[in-house]
Structure formats: C-alpha cells, structure tokens
Amino acid sequence: xxxxxxxxxxxxxxxxxxxxxxxxxxxxxxxxxxxxxxxxxxxxxxxxxxxxxxxxxxxxxxxxxxxxxxxxxxxxxxxxxxxxxxxxxxxxxxxxxxxxxxxxxxxxxxxxxxxxxxxxxxxxxxxxxxxxxxxxxxxxxxxxxxxxxxxxxxxxxxxxxxxxxxxxxxxxxxxxxxxxxxxxxxxxxxxxxxxxxxxxxxxxxxxxxxxxxxxxxxxxxxxxxxxxxxxxxxxxxxxxxxxxxxxxxxxxxxxxxxx
Numbered sequence: 001x002x003x004x005x006x007x008x009x010x011x012x013x014x015x016x017x018x019x020x021x022x023x024x025x026x027x028x029x030x031x032x033x034x035x036x037x038x039x040x041x042x043x044x045x046x047x048x049x050x051x052x053x054x055x056x057x058x059x060x061x062x063x064x065x066x067x068x069x070x071x072x073x074x075x076x077x078x079x080x081x082x083x084x085x086x087x088x089x090x091x092x093x094x095x096x097x098x099x100x101x102x103x104x105x106x107x108x109x110x111x112x113x114x115x116x117x118x119x120x121x122x123x124x125x126x127x128x129x130x131x132x133x134x135x136x137x138x139x140x141x142x143x144x145x146x147x148x149x150x151x152x153x154x155x156x157x158x159x160x161x162x163x164x165x166x167x168x169x170x171x172x173x174x175x176x177x178x179x180x181x182x183x184x185x186x187x188x189x190x191x192x193x194x195x196x197x198x199x200x201x202x203x204x205x206x207x208x209x210x211x212x213x214x215x216x217x218x219x220x221x222x223x224x225x226x227x228x229x230x231x232x233x234x235x236x237x238x239x240x241x242x243x244x245x246x247x248x249x250x251x252x253x254x255x256x257x258x259x
Contacts, residue, residue, distance in 0.1 A: 005061065006065045024250060028048035029048055031085075036218035039163050049113075051174070051239065063246070072091060073085060073119055074086075079212030080218045110139075112139070114143075137249065161200070164226075169229075179226075185223065
C-alpha cells in the first residue's frame with residue numbers, strides 16, 4: 001500500500017479494512033481539452049489527481065482518492081482538435097451519482113478537487129444539491145484560487161490562465177512528462193472586442209466566449225516563462241490551504257436530506 005489511499009488501487013477487502021479511518025473522499029475532476037502545443041489534453045484532470053494524491057498523503061489515513069473524472073465542461077475549447085465535453089446536466093449527474101455511492105459506503109464528506117475553471121459554476125451547483133438533496137457535506141477546491149496570491153506572484157503576462165506560464169509550471173511540478181518543453185509557445189492572442197468581459201479585467205462580467213475567438217493557438221500567457229520551482233510554490237500553497245480547510249470541514253456534521 002502507498003502512503004495514501006487510492007481507491008482504484010485497493011481491493012474490496014483492503015478498502016473495508018481502511019474504511020475505519022477514512023472520513024473524506026477526494027474526487028479529482030478536470031477536463032480532456034486542448035492546451036495548444038504546450039500541454040497534453042489530460043492536463044486538467046491529471047493536475048487534479050496529483051494534487052488529490054498529495055493531499056491524501058498529508059491527511060493519511062483520513063482521506064481516500066477516487067478515480068479522476070476525466071471530462072468536464074469544455075464547450076469553449078471545442079474549436080480546437082481533441083477536446084471532449086460533458087453537458088452541464090451530465091456533469092452534475094455524475095457528481096451526484098458519485099456522492100450517492102460514497103454515502104452507501106459510509107463516507108459523507110466529499111471534496112471535489114477541481115483542475116478546470118470551466119467546471120467551477122456547475123460544481124458549485126452539484127455541491128449544493130449534494131448538501132441539500134443527499135444530506136452530505138460537499139465542497140469544491142480549485143488550486144488556482146487557493147494559491148491565488150502565489151499565482152499572481154509568478155504570473156509574467158497580463159492574460160494568463162490556460163496553457164500559460166502558471167499552468168505549465170504546475171504541470172512541470174506534478175507531471176512533467178505531459179509538458180512539451182521543446183515546443184512551448186506564447187499565446188497568439190486575438191483582439192479583445194468586449195469591455196469588462198474577461199477575468200483578468202477589473203469589474204468583469206461573466207460571458208461565454210469560445211477560446212478560438214480569443215487565441216489563435218489555444219494558449220494564453222507565455223509558457224516559455226514557466227518553471228518547476230514556480231509550480232512547486234503554487235502547489236505547496238494550494239495544498240496547505242486546502243488541508244487547513246479539510247481538517248475543519250471534517251468537524252462539520254452532516255444533516256438529513258432536505259434540510
């Protein structure tokens with residue numbers, strides 16, 4: 001057995017023995033979508049999975065890592081080859097079914113470890129439904145938010161956030177074999193035609209804009225400025241804060257469905 005509990009690597013009997021200490025399920029969720037020439041299509045769910053493993057090791061034996069959910073909401077990337085996407089309805093149903101299964105196994109605290117910002121809104125809906133429809137405790141972590149100050153410290157461009165110096169750095173720290181270091185490119189950006197429409201602008205609104213209308217090569221920022229050291233600093237900050245939350249989260253009692 002490893003230094004953390006990975007559900008898919010355990011036998012049923014091993015899980016039954018470990019169940020006495022497991023109180024929290026970590027569910028890695030991400031996407032299978034384009035990251036330009038810089039990063040592999042599975043970047044988002046692999047980051048989520050590796051972060052979940054590190055967190056489970058820090059919290060061992062109280063947490064178990066579930067198999068990653070490899071698809072998310074990626075409609076905005078479908079203008080580039082290789083992108084797959086769930087619908088919001090399917091994604092929500094998957095999260096609900098995972099939670100129901102966990103409750104049947106006696107685990108009533110679930111933390112979705114998100115690796116893709118496009119999932120954020122629907123994960124908030126899913127967590128709310130899990131709390132009020134199933135009577136469980138549910139939460140969503142997104143490393144980009146938990147390490148926001150460290151992300152800004154290492155950002156080198158104005159429009160970072162996808163296949164950029166930040167995401168590339170994090171992948172260098174967690175799964176360097178998925179980084180195409182010999183073909184890294186800066187974002188080939190298209191002119192911005194909307195005011196206050198993008199999350200790097202102050203006072204921004206929320207509006208769906210396909211990536212192929214924002215960048216010619218599917219990339220933001222400049223991945224050539226990435227480093228594993230920056231990635232490790234971001235990962236360390238995100239994990240420290242997520243662990244602090246999770247430890248207090250486990251002290252929260254579950255309520256009955258419908259409350």
